[in-house]
Amino acid sequence: MSSAQKPILVYTGVTPNGFPITILLEALKAIVPGFDYDYEKIDILTNRQKEPWFIELNPNGRTRHTPHYDKQHKYWFNPEAEPNEYSDMLQWLFLRHALEIPYAKKRYLDEAKRLYGVLDIRLKDHDFLAGASRGKYSIADIKTFAWYSVHMGLWVRLHAFTGIESVDAWPNVKAWLERLNKETSVIAGIQVPPRT
Incomplete structure (x- = not known):
């Protein structure tokens, strides 16, 4: 399949907002016959996403996208057939935090x-964040795994950036991270675009 025939062109950089998209696209490649995508690397440090050609594509000047090619509901939940699971997934996708947090380092770390701890409680009886029983690997996991909160300084995948060297205190989070780090789509998705 030539790049001109690929259904999606992702404008992305080496960012936690881009990784959930490339991880999901890699997962979709495994289940959707003939599906593929291209990407164009956007270096946000040079403000390329603010250039006129990009603003014409995305007036918000951001590199976030939401593809809808998972018609089998493998990585998300059908709102009509699985309303509770769908609601569960949305809660994890749109988990937010208060913006009125003091800037002191201790407060951020706390x-x-x-x-x-919130993640660890959820993962106590679940292998994945959303779904019945033990849950299923979905876009809730993909987004949370690559999550970075600007206001909190919270990295889930790269927790050491928050000043938390180890997630041993949260064994369920640790096991979840280990599971996700073995997913083929995660391994491939965090390599797009290449670092060089």
Whole structure:
């Protein structure tokens, strides 16, 4: 399939907002016959996303996208057939935090630990964040795995950036991260675009 025939062109950079998209696209490649995508690397440090050609594509000047090629509901839940699971997934996708947090380093670290605790409680009886029984690998996991909160300084996948060297205090989060780090789509998706 030539690049001109690929259904999606992703404008992305090496960012936690781009990784959920490339991870999901890699997962879709495995289940949708003939599906593929191209990407164009956007270096946000040079403000390429603010150039007129990009603003014409995306007036918000951001590199976020939401593809809808998972018609089998493999990585998300059907709102009509699985309304509870769908609601569960949305809650994890749109988990937000208060913006009125003092800027002191201790406060950020305490809040990051609290959020890891929220994840750990959820993952106590679940392998994945959303779904019945043990849950299923879905876009809720993909987005949360690559999550970076500007206001919180919270990285889930790269937790050391928050000042949390180890997630040993949250064994369920640790096991979840280990599961996700073995997913083929995660391994491939975090390599798009290449670092060089």
